[in-house]
Amino acid sequence: MPDTTSRRRRPWPEVSRTAPIRALLATLATLPKFPAAPPCAADPAQFDxxxxxxxxxxxLDRWRRAEEVCLNCPFLAACLPLAGSGVEGVVAGRVCxxxxLPPQPPSVLEYSGPSRSGRCRYRVDAAELRRRARAANRRRAHERQLERRGA
Structure with a gap:
């Protein structure tokens, strides 16, 4: 019978689920400290x-409500670096x-049914993206016009 007591135990590999949490903590450490709690702290489950x-x-409805909270938040600019850092949920008004899919605003997402693996699939509503791009272009053109008049 072989001696099993002489075997060395291998250390447990680092759990990959902790990597996003570590990335979040590292990013949060670089953010400025705020005098008050952000509005998302009142109902954090809404952002999961x-x-x-x-x-x-x-x-999708819950994410859209969370997007509204984010868009009206005074700390939105401070949350933007978190949107691409591996955090899951609604961050800075985007579903990550x-x-x-890369981080997208919930208002441009549509449910497209279950995938073959049984997970939910979402897709980007291209018409909504085009509408938003046109609106942003009109805003920029208007701002340039105002700058020209003022200069």
Whole structure:
């Protein structure tokens, strides 16, 4: 019978689920300290990526409500660096962590049914993106016009 007591135990590998948390903590350490709590602190579950037993359409509605809170938040500019840092959920008015999509505002997402693996699929509404781009272009053109008149 072989001696099993002489075997060395291998150290446990670092759990990959902790990497996003460490990235969040590192990013949060670089942010300025705020005098008051941000509005998202009142209901943090609203900003989660997934909630158990929630339908995809309900999740989309919840993300859109969270987007409204973010867009009216005085600390929005401070949260923008977090949007691409590996944090999952609604961050700086964008849904982060959806498979196959970069961070997107919830208002441009549509539910497109379950995937073959059984996970929910979301896609970007191209018409809404074009509408937003046109509106941003009109705003920039208007600002340039105002600058020319003032100069």
């Amino acid at each position: 990526l997934y909630v158990p037993r929630e339908t995809p359409r309900a999740a 962590g959806l498979s196959g």
